[in-house]
Amino acid sequence: MKKSTILILLSIVLLPFIVRPAIASEIWIFAIFGLGLNLLLGYTGLLSFGQSTFFGSAAYVAGWLLKHYAINVFFALGIGVGVGALSALLVGYLCVQRSGLYFIMLTFALNQLFYFSAYQWTSVTGGEDGMPGVPRPEFLGVDFKNPLNYYAFVSLVFLFFLYLMKRIVESPLGKILVAIRENEVRAGAVGYNVPRFKLLAFVIGGAFSGAAGVLYAMLFGIVPLESISFVTSGNVVFATLIGGSGSLYGPIIGSFVFIWLSESVSTLWARWPLLLGLAFVMVVMFFRGGVVEAWHRLVLKVNAFRN
Amino acid sequence: MLYALMGLGLSLITGILNIPNFAHGALFAVGAYLLVSTVNLFGNFWVGLVLAPVGVALLGLLIEYVGIRRLYKAGHDYQLLFTFGLSLILAEGIIIIWGPVGISHLPPAILRGGVDLGFTFYPKYRLFVMVLAGLLVLATWLFLEKTRYGAIMRAGIENKEMVSLLGIDIHWLFTIAFALGAYLAGIAGALTAPIRGLSPGMGVDMLGIAFVVVALGGLGNLLGAIAAGLLIGVAQALVAAYWTEASTAVIYAVMALVLLVRPQGLFGIR
């Protein structure tokens, strides 16, 4: 077993003893969200600024089914993945033809459209008020209302998705996506259907986002309007950048940092977004590559010092 | 008209610097708050209107010099992160200095009340804003089209390497461009203050609209940004007459549609 795996497993086991299980769950959920985004951002070089479209859509659909049709948690998860992937297929198809700033703006604009639809469709989504009352039905005798049980479920799902992402980035697909990031023109010249691969990355990213969305809805028992807003889209991008978009584990670390900041610091100082903003600025000025990169550099320095 | 101002400023920045300036909305907000403070300080709206945008421009200069300068080689993601972080700092800074409560600010006495235009009764201040913003847009356009500096800026949008090869200090070009963009955002904010009132988050909506205007007009196309700004304003008013809730959403719908069909925007060249 790789050392990083041991580390992750250790964190999973220890975390609910350091923080409340609900926050611990939130961290892993957000990490799944980040992993999905990073396939686009870090590996394919696509800054999708509308990931909450898939996160939120999946949350609403699964939430609705959970509330009114009493489906079980695994089915809900599957629905989330499906809705996430489908909406990503739609959005991605419209977006992958563009690049650069246009691409970013298009993902943002489509996100806003989805947001507006959710806002208007109050009979289903509750509009501004959100969709409360999302249950966590028990399955095979396991009561998911117990926060620790749910945490265990979330961590297992996270591990599954992490493993999945690992396989993807290490596969030929992963290499092709990196090639596209490095030099899109050449990748196309060599014979790869670049738009199609971008679309594939989009769909996978969407599937991950959808899973995260459903888990989130079940965690808090509510699908708030924010889950489909551009703020959430921005949050996952920033968290990933802070963690380090250059590595598989970056989004995980980013999730830790971001959730910690928004949960802990916010109770201490109402003006905590200032610190968040400062963190962003610092990362760009001094710590590009995020925490992962900074750590690598630190280790290198320490070793150089030793020798 | 205000949309045109914001769009013009942002287009300038994105065109010349090629940076998605997510702090543009925050600069707008700072302009509004500076207006309130300067008016309180000097007791005169007109003085405030002159000084506040200058303050924002200076802020822009500082930001560019200290921060943005280092980001030209960085990818869009970091530029986004930086400017977004900046917008957070500015918004929270506003709260710290001016408090989180919304502030009301009335227009100067001579511009209060309305004018009966026959088919509708229209507030004087809004008319004033339309006219002034229009003049500003015109002035900016004239500057860009007719003066040497303007020509340099437009050249900078087209081809940065060429401009620097011609011996012009590209760094100063960027700095001035950013400051000018900030100025436009600042004055838009100052003008808006009596219309919408102030709140620390007032920049967020404006930011989205500014990006739409830029996208519609074509990245780097300044005239396009002006036209797009006007178009969006009109479209919004039209939609509002029939389906008021959709008036903000329609902006994004239009943008999405245009970008899908004509990725370079309505007037873009590339």
Add this chain to the structure above:
Amino acid sequence: MSQLKRRDILKVGAIGAAGAALGFPGIIRAQPKEIVLLGLWDQTGAFADVGPLNDRGMKMALEERGMKILGKPIKYITRDGGTQAGTSTRRTEEAVDAEGAKFVIGPWSSGVALAVSEVAKRKKVVHLFSGGTEDISGSRCHRYSFQWAASPYTAAKTVVDNFMKANPKAKRWHLLVADYAFGWSLEKYIKEVGKAHGIEFVGADRHPLGEREFSNYVQKAAANRPDVVVMINFGGDAVAGAREIFNFGLTPKVPLIMSWSSGVEELVQLAPEIRDNLWVGTNFYYTADTPAAKTFVKNYQAQYKLPPGYAPSAAYSMTRMLLAGFDKAKSDDVQAVVKALEGLEMNDIVGPMKVDGTTHQTLRPYFFLRCKPKSAMKHELDFADVVATGNAPLPKEYAACKDIGSF
């Protein structure tokens, strides 16, 4: 590879230490003898300006008792709900789990409150709320949540009936409604009550919470040629709306009704010209003629210069209601307090109040004011006169709360 292992373990250690030291609030818990009260007040978001006001009111009520009740110290904590459902529910759960809060007051937004109410039900904690949605004491009622504000029916009846008494010919009404739970409830009842007066609703537009650009809405309203414009919104939205309606010349020719206002805090932001022909419905106005109000207003004004509007008063009164519940139950056990609150009667700042045990709705007066023109103002805070109060309870046929449920 061993390098990886060392720094990895360092990483875990770092996370653990950081988390513990910098206080994910899971470590420090309230002393078991303390009674923990949570004030869920917004410091950010659309109601960022209301949160601090709520906080003042709640603090004042607690300090009146010396921060003690039943001989035990009270620990008062606040959390910023951000005027968002997701944030508010998370923070409430955190306060309940980590701080041991068993009594929650707030939030301010009706929509968010519905979500928080679900948390209260799930976590079995007492929840008091003041807002314009009828659902808390209606379709979403349950044993743990209580509504302090007047029922939107009561508000609608007070406003419409009394306005029509003064303006019997004003039959064409245009509504401007905030697009969430509070707006919808009040809109429904104003239309209901209006029917009995033969009012024709020539238009009803909804705007998002936090809207500041009202020119389109106002122009649409003007096009309908109404006799009256009614705003069903609050705070910053109401102020912005009122200003635009004035700027476009609709008022003062046409009367404007702010049907659910915060009173002082909104009125102080409007220039006297805008207040001409302005009628206001509110849950509390500072000239209310009750002994409790007089004391409260005096103390509040001494501390904060302005008299209190609806926001701080609601927080103040809700806290006093909760404290009265403790007194009556002689215990801080959640179920005992709930039972004590059911049927509780007290004379507070609004006058006589009674909590309906079957719906958890507080029956109490609602105020209807007429604002004064500048010439009639005796001092700079003399915005309005109370024209009438009304306390008509929601008729049984409308009551959507069929069963308040069990614990």
